[in-house]
Amino acid sequence: MIRRPGLRRAAAGLILLAAASGAVLAGRAGAQPGVSRPQTVGPAGVGVSSGRCGVCHPAQRAEFEGSRHAREQVRCISCHGGNDDTLEQARAHGGDFRGRIAKRAEPAVCAKCHSDERMMRPYNLPVDQHALYQTSGHGRLLAQGNERVAVCSDCHGAHGILPPSDPASRVFRTNIPQTCGGCHADSVRVGKNVFDPYVSSVHGRELLDHANPRAPHCVSCHGAHGAAPPDVGDVDKVCGQCHTAERRYFMAGPHADALGRGGLSECASCHGDHAVQVSPPAWLSTVCTGCHAEDSGERALGERLWTSYQAAAADLEEARQLIERADRIPIATDDYKARLEQARTYVNEALTAAHSIDEATVSGFTARARSVGTEIQSEIYAKLGNLNLRRLLLIVFWFYLILTVLVLRRFRDASRTA
Amino acid sequence: MSAPAGTERPAARGNWVDWLERRINLTQLFSLITHFGLVYTPIDTSRPIREVLRELSQQKVPTYAQWPRVLGVLAGILFVVEVVTGSLLAFYYRPTPEEAYASTRTIVRDLPFGWFIHQVHAWGAWSLIVVVLVRVARLFWDGLYRAPRELLWLSGVALAVLVLKADFTGRLLAWDTHSYWTLVRGLEVVLAIPLVGPIVDFVIGGSIVNEDMLVRFYILHIMILPVAYIAFLYVTFGTQRRVGLGQPAGGGPGGTTTLRRHLYSLLILTVLAFGIMVSLSVLAPLPFHAQADPYTTVVGLGPPWYLLAPYAISEGTPIPGWVAGLVTFVVAIGVLLLPFWWRGGADEAAQRRARIGGIALLVVWAALSVLGWFVDRGAS
Numbered sequence: 041m042i043r044r045p046g047l048r049r050a051a052a053g054l055i056l057l058a059a060a061s062g063a064v065l066a067g068r069a070g071a072q073p074g075v076s077r078p079q080t081v082g083p084a085g086v087g088v089s090s091g092r093c094g095v096c097h098p099a100q101r102a103e104f105e106g107s108r109h110a111r112e113q114v115r116c117i118s119c120h121g122g123n124d125d126t127l128e129q130a131r132a133h134g135g136d137f138r139g140r141i142a143k144r145a146e147p148a149v150c151a152k153c154h155s156d157e158r159m160m161r162p163y164n165l166p167v168d169q170h171a172l173y174q175t176s177g178h179g180r181l182l183a184q185g186n187e188r189v190a191v192c193s194d195c196h197g198a199h200g201i202l203p204p205s206d207p208a209s210r211v212f213r214t215n216i217p218q219t220c221g222g223c224h225a226d227s228v229r230v231g232k233n234v235f236d237p238y239v240s241s242v243h244g245r246e247l248l249d250h251a252n253p254r255a256p257h258c259v260s261c262h263g264a265h266g267a268a269p270p271d272v273g274d275v276d277k278v279c280g281q282c283h284t285a286e287r288r289y290f291m292a293g294p295h296a297d298a299l300g301r302g303g304l305s306e307c308a309s310c311h312g313d314h315a316v317q318v319s320p321p322a323w324l325s326t327v328c329t330g331c332h333a334e335d336s337g338e339r340a341l342g343e344r345l346w347t348s349y350q351a352a353a354a355d356l357e358e359a360r361q362l363i364e365r366a367d368r369i370p371i372a373t374d375d376y377k378a379r380l381e382q383a384r385t386y387v388n389e390a391l392t393a394a395h396s397i398d399e400a401t402v403s404g405f406t407a408r409a410r411s412v413g414t415e416i417q418s419e420i421y422a423k424l425g426n427l428n429l430r431r432l433l434l435i436v437f438w439f440y441l442i443l444t445v446l447v448l449r450r451f452r453d454a455s456r457t458a
Numbered sequence: 459m460s461a462p463a464g465t466e467r468p469a470a471r472g473n474w475v476d477w478l479e480r481r482i483n484l485t486q487l488f489s490l491i492t493h494f495g496l497v498y499t500p501i502d503t504s505r506p507i508r509e510v511l512r513e514l515s516q517q518k519v520p521t522y523a524q525w526p527r528v529l530g531v532l533a534g535i536l537f538v539v540e541v542v543t544g545s546l547l548a549f550y551y552r553p554t555p556e557e558a559y560a561s562t563r564t565i566v567r568d569l570p571f572g573w574f575i576h577q578v579h580a581w582g583a584w585s586l587i588v589v590v591l592v593r594v595a596r597l598f599w600d601g602l603y604r605a606p607r608e609l610l611w612l613s614g615v616a617l618a619v620l621v622l623k624a625d626f627t628g629r630l631l632a633w634d635t636h637s638y639w640t641l642v643r644g645l646e647v648v649l650a651i652p653l654v655g656p657i658v659d660f661v662i663g664g665s666i667v668n669e670d671m672l673v674r675f676y677i678l679h680i681m682i683l684p685v686a687y688i689a690f691l692y693v694t695f696g697t698q699r700r701v702g703l704g705q706p707a708g709g710g711p712g713g714t715t716t717l718r719r720h721l722y723s724l725l726i727l728t729v730l731a732f733g734i735m736v737s738l739s740v741l742a743p744l745p746f747h748a749q750a751d752p753y754t755t756v757v758g759l760g761p762p763w764y765l766l767a768p769y770a771i772s773e774g775t776p777i778p779g780w781v782a783g784l785v786t787f788v789v790a791i792g793v794l795l796l797p798f799w800w801r802g803g804a805d806e807a808a809q810r811r812a813r814i815g816g817i818a819l820l821v822v823w824a825a826l827s828v829l830g831w832f833v834d835r836g837a838s
Contacts, residue, residue, distance in 0.1 A: 451722055
């Protein structure tokens with residue numbers, strides 16, 4: 041009780057002290073160099089980053105002000121040279137002024153900053169893009185003097201550059217096919233239209249129609265700055281980035297060596313490349329004839345794999361229908377549903393394992409699926425059998441019911457005579 | 459007590475009926491059920507119960523355990539079956555959208571004999587619907603709507619309507635996909651009826667089938683409709699006591715029997731009805747559907763079968779919905795108030811004209827119902 045006023049005074053003092061120090065810190069933070077201040081645009085249309093260039097180049101200024109670069113104190117003169125503090129054209133376009141940047145010179149201009157480890161470190165950006173670009177199909181052709189290939193600005197834009205994480209960016213995940221398709225949809229210009237096959241493929245539909253974040257786009261397989269088609273012998277590695285289990289089985293099987301010897305593309309020989317679709321299980325027996333003769337042993341093996349798969353799938357389908365029937369009675373089926381799901385993964389694994397073309401491996405999975413399927417079936421049939429017991433009990437029930445009625449009739453008729 | 463031992467002893471030797479009789483007027487209690495028409499004579503409540511029962515059991519009463527009057531008794535017996543099984547179901551049922559389906563599934567799947575109670579309730583409902591509708595048809599066929607039996611007709615139609623309403627409300631309670639979408643379709647028809655639609659809309663709170671409607675339907679199903687049913691059952695018995703039994707057209711007086719014998723016949727009837735319910739439940743169990751999903755419309759599901767005729771008019775033809783509602787309303791009111799506008803006499807010719815009119819209405823209704831059945835199936 042006595043100490044309370046003192047406490048209150050101390051608390052008030054602390055709060056005051058905190059407020060004061062907060063104000064001081066805030067003031068110092070405002071003055072600190074390197075911390076970006078809010079963007080302000082001067083009355084004469086002079087942007088902070090575009091300087092006075094924007095007065096004569098309003099369209100470029102508008103584009104640039106929205107870009108990532110404008111927020112990081114990159115200025116017009118950082119790329120174009122010259123002076124941005126004057127409206128006098130001779131002075132503004134003087135000194136190291138470069139004007140429109142030549143296509144061949146462009147990678148070097150961008151690399152001036154983007155290959156500088158010290159400058160890129162705060163943004164955690166890689167600095168190898170320029171080096172990678174020179175190894176890419178684009179870079180090699182550019183070095184040969186072909187000016188129709190893509191340089192930095194063809195994919196990233198020039199003034200309005202946005203980071204790949206920005207959905208408005210041309211290099212955002214779902215925008216990449218369109219960006220690459222700018223050239224690669226034109227079979228005359230680049231020799232082959234790969235855009236349309238990709239858009240129609242299962243990968244394209246997953247990415248563009250279902251916004252599946254795991255669906256691969258151009259860069260997933262070809263790389264970005266070092267973009268190039270994967271070589272034969274590397275295709276399995278590219279596809280195997282996602283399809284790891286398929287690759288593992290494929291590499292264990294006879295096809296891995298055989299295709300390599302024959303100079304045939306690993307995955308693409310059966311599945312195609314840009315237009316890849318979901319492969320129907322029936323391929324187990326049909327796709328072999330692409331290389332093997334109709335009456336060959338390989339074809340027969342494929343037929344056996346297909347039969348083994350079909351038997352398992354049929355067993356599971358029957359189990360599913362039984363579960364559906366049990367649900368309508370209803371009988372508790374949660375356990376069966378969980379087991380059926382497990383069996384389905386076995387059947388799917390059998391399809392994956394079929395990449396090894398090893399009968400024992402595949403039938404190992406189908407046999408496990410079948411055993412679960414038949415187990416579920418027999419257990420449900422047993423429970424349905426219990427229902428038949430009810431029908432049998434009905435006979436007993438009616439026996440006693442008729443007996444009751446007869447007794448009641450007896451009582452009734454006796455009462456008349458009474 | 460210093461009464462002589464001689465007067466005390468017979469009472470002390472008496473069984474529990476005498477023991478009770480000295481503490482409560484059993485005759486008065488018994489006279490309660492006479493209100494429901496089992497006993498016609500007024501009972502002198504000052505007399506002991508044994509004496510009254512002995513006398514009554516030998517009294518001549520008309521028999522109800524015979525066609526066609528058995529329908530009224532069956533409407534009572536099956537109602538009792540529904541009340542008993544329904545109460546047992548209500549012990550486990552929880553009327554919220556989250557739990558309705560799960561609790562129903564628990565009843566029919568996990569509880570001992572839960573499936574049995576549920577199936578008997580469902581088949582009892584179907585049987586009750588058939589019984590009350592056939593009873594209305596029978597009353598019509600025998601001209602039992604004419605004065606002085608207007609109230610018999612009114613309560614007969616009311617019982618039929620109440621049973622159909624109980625079916626309509628009971629459907630939703632399981633909250634499965636079948637019942638849910640059948641009900642949504644049915645509500646479209648009901649809400650389009652002039653006068654009735656807005657009242658229903660006000661009572662159940664709109665046409666959105668949600669948790670509020672589930673609770674309201676539940677209360678209607680387990681409380682309001684059964685109480686109304688009992689009330690109209692009482693009107694049926696009450697008016698029969700005043701105006702006498704309806705005789706089959708051209709037939710003599712119904713068979714008479716003693717009350718004791720009659721009660722045994724009713725007991726036999728009850729046992730047989732129960733046996734039939736049990737057999738139907740075991741041999742033809744009604745299927746259990748998946749849980750209702752308000753966001754997935756089930757294609758090919760129409761309204762309940764008794765609403766198919768107006769549904770056919772509103773959905774199967776270009777006629778707007780309110781016209782179908784109006785037609786339904788006029789026909790329903792016309793059937794209900796039949797005794798007040800039908801001017802036909804009791805003679806043969808008038809009777810025949812009425813019957814032909816009734817059959818024509820039934821045929822049109824049946825044809826429209828068949829059409830209504832194909833409305834959704836044709837479109838799917």
